[in-house]
Amino acid sequence: MMISEEQIIAGCIAGKRHERNMLYKKYASKMHGVCLRYTINKAEAEDILMEGFMKIYSNIKTFRNDGSFEGWLKRIIINTAITHYRKNNKYHFIDIEQIELSEMEDSQEENDIEEMQFSKEEMLNVIQQLPEGYKMVFNLFVFENYSHKEIAEMLEISENTSKTQLLKARKWLRNKLQDLSIKKFAMLKL
Amino acid sequence: MKEVNNKLDDMFKSALEDYSQEPSPKLLNVLNKKMFFKDIARFNFRNLFSKSIIKYSSYVVISVSTFVASYYLINNNKTDNKNSNQIISQSQINTQNHNTSDTLNNNIRNISSNNSLENKTTINDSLNNNQKNILNNKNEANTVINNSTHQNSLKKIEPNLSDKNTTDNKNTVNNTTQTDLNKNKLSSKGNSKNKPNGNNISDKKNLDISASDSKNKFESIKILEEKNKNKNTIDNNKNIYNTSDLKNINYKITLLQPKPAFTIKNDGENTSSDFIPINDNNKETIKKNNTKSKYIFPKYAIEVYGGGDYVNKILSSPLNTYINERNKTEKSIYTYNFGADIKYTLKNTFIQAGVNKSIVGENVVITTISKLLDSSASHFNYQYHQIIHIDTIGWIPVWDSIHRDSIPILDSVIFNTVDSNWVSVYDSVNKENKYNIKNRINYIEIPVLIGFNFGNSPLRFNVATGVSFGFLTNSKGKLIRPYTNDVSDFNKTYFPFNKIIYNYILRAGCFYIINERWSIFMRGSFKYNINSIFDKSYPVNQKYYTIGIQGGISVNL
Structure with missing residues (x-):
């Protein structure tokens, strides 16, 4: 049975597992591809992906239909990747302003x-x-x-x-x- | 250089922008597990148990409770016949004791009979009665829907027109309206079964979808109004739509607006309708009214509650003195209760089953008087007694010429010699023994109730009645034993408790709906033991009635 994206979102807001799984199956591979670009290996990418989806499930109520849903998901995944990076690499950047x-x-x-x-x-x-x-x-x-x-x-x-x-x-x-x-x-x- | 950089960027972007790779299959399970615990923390119980588990477990609880109840009811009837000789007709002995319980029973009957007369509120009740008649009337009915050109004018409803069959006056609903309705997945036949009553979760979905389809819930009514403009000229007094379309329209209104925008006043002779069109001025108030009554009972809910009880006992026995003594020395108690129920709601009726802890008992203050033996004064009374005991085995007749008599034959002569007797001497002052006892008998109960909800506002009322089966967990205390009047601890020998008791329950209260998931409630409860807490072998029939207050929270699943 075909379910629209709105139904999936509504189901996820209601906390229904079936809709959450459908959302995961629809977007996991794409988001995993995004995570792979930000990480060293697949394992780390999957960690970020899982953390990202947990945030998505928790905060899906805040999605306001003012843009693409996929874009909203991607932003959450990227923010998760950045947070993950900042936790692990605090002092990596060296400010080299003197080099023109x-x-x-x-x-x-x-x-x-x-x-x-x-x-x-x-x-x-x-x-x-x-x-x-x-x-x-x-x-x-x-x-x-x-x-x-x-x-x-x-x-x-x-x-x-x-x-x-x-x-x-x-x-x-x-x-x-x-x-x-x-x-x-x-x-x-x- | 910039071009080179752009080429490099474009190369990577084109290759990897839409790159996708399936994660490992285990990840979904791990994610679900993590969300499971997160849901517990956030009280999101939907995902904790699947609907089927809740459904079947509630069926199991209800069926087991019903089976146990019927089994013990049947058994109780049989044993009653066997043991009827043991207990003298209670109607004579228990008259005094049961006066209060009889009045209570009468009150219970009155309450339950009143409940059957009251109208049950459903979403359809929010429609006025005349609209209901229109829906239920198989004949074509006349309706008027305000269009924008006649916003301030009043329209009349004439539900049973004699010229109902005139086709000239029929105006068919625009096809686009029908497609709008179809989009919202409403039945075109307008069968009452397809009416969204809100308790069906799929109907609720439709409600949600219809709400999400249009930003403004009342937009579709506006659409109808606008479309009426383009129709053929509408007779102000008589606009007849096809019954099926009419029902669809009314369903649409029902779906989007549990309390319709238009109200119908009964002016005595003719039912007239004042249609108040939706405009910017009244939109907010209509929305407020609708949000208040738009609450739709979910099918399943969990209730958790606790409260206080007043417990009093009812004694009956042929041993009147014993009963009187106990009634003098024992007082009723205040105790607590807590429990959890699963509630299954269909429209405004619900079935509830669960488990709770209850305590019965009494506070006993007994004073007994006992004599103190004075061991120093007690003594042997050294007196010599001799008792001569003559035993005879028969009589020998003795004859003489004059008299006829008989002389006893002595068999033996026994001499009993009593040396001394022990004389116990008691103290002149008697000893008083005071007992302050808290008797507590604990049960784990399984209540099964059926009830009804009333009201349309966020504050609603409900009444439920049913039975509960109490399983004895432990007992602690002392009582006066019948016949001996000794004070003894609770034990199987002296006080044979029934392991299972069953009770009649009545609950009535109110609940306040906070949001679609949560509500809080407060209720009064009355519980009465149907069988005695003691076995049939015990000569005293002891029952309790409990009046309590409970408060709690309800979580919709």
Whole structure:
């Protein structure tokens, strides 16, 4: 029997297990994909996913129909990931305001990334290997489209720090992808 | 450089933005377990037990209680016949003792008969009587629905028109209205069974969905009003809709607005209707009125309660002196009770079963007088007694010429010699023994009641009656024993308690609905032992009646 999203939401508000399970089955895989980007491995991602869904079930009454439900779920998951990150990595960010951003930008090499072909899993793996601070900023800027100001507020860092972290992340990713492509090429030759 | 960065960002974004991966299957179970404990903490009992468990457990409790009650009722009737010789007709002996209980029974009968006469309130009762007639009337009825052009005018309802069959005056409801109704999942036939009474959870869902479909609950009535504009010219006095459509419309109103926006006044001869259209001025008051009466009893609820009781006993026995003595020395007690019930509600009727703890007993103040033996004064009275006891075995007749007589033959002569007797000497001052005893007999009871709810406001009333089966858990105290008048502890030898007693219960009270989940209640209760607390072998019939007050909370499931 097809149940509409409103019915699922109403059932979750009423605390019914059947509707909660339906909500989980509908959105768990997508939200898990989001969690994987913010964590090192699957286990950690599942922890955040479970914590996130518990918050969703507890706070679903506060959903006001003023936007997409999926977007609302995603925000909760991301906030859970940020909270999880802040608990585990308190002193990761180093404020390096003295380094001028323009210098950093000029120093980066231009690499032709278009030619590189990578699978989704490979790219996910690369992101997961990003250092924590870079990962958070990169995800929030690129995927969630937050501004540096907003990222700074969320992660309790300065705006400059957010910008430098993003640049460093990009550089790191570029290098990683290059290494990966070299390895792939070498494997093909063999 | 920016372009390169953008390419990199776009590459990752396109690859991973919609990336999804199934989590491990165990995660859902772990999540459900964690939510289970969280729900307990938040008193969210819906997920603690599935509906079926609650349903079947309540059936089991009710059926077991009914079985036990009927078993012991039957048994009691049989033993009554056997043991009738032991107890003298109670009507003679217990007249005095049962006067109070008889008046109470009469009062109970009066209350229950009054309840049967009272109208039960349902959501349909919120409609005025004339609208009810319209719904129930199989003939086509005339109704008028205000349209915006005639907002301030009064319309008449004529439920039984002689020209009901004139088709010219029929106005069919717009198809879009029908689709609106269909969206809200209402039966187009308008069968009374399909009326949302609110106790059906699926109906409640429909209520919720209809509310969520339109932000304003009364919007659909507005839609109807607007659509009436586009219809053919409406005769102000007679607008006849198809009965099925009429019922649908009325259902719609019922669904969205338990108390309709329009009221019907009875002006004596003709029933006229003053239709008050919904506008900005009265929207809030109508909404308030509707929210008050929109409470729909859920099917299942759990009640937890506690309170105080006044317990008094009723004694009956052929041993009048004993009864009098006990009545003089024993006083009634104040005690407590607590328990929990599961309640199953259908419309305004409910069945309730549960478990509670109850205490009966009395406070005993007995003073006994005993003689003190003076051991120093007690002595042997050294007196020599000799008793001669002559035994005879027969008579020998002795004849002489003149007399006829007989002479006893002596068999033996016994000499009993009593040396001395022990003489007990008692003290001149008697000893007083005072007993201050608290007799308490504890039972775990299973009450099974049926009741009715009354009222439409958040403050409502209910009455319930039924039976309870009490299982003796322990007893502590002392009583005067019959025949010997000794004061003895409760034990099986002297005081054979019945392990199971059954009681008649009456409860009446009020409850206040806080929200859809919670309500609080306060009620008075009366309980009367149907059988004695003692076994039939005991010569005294001892029953208790309990008058109590209980307060508690109810959680809807």
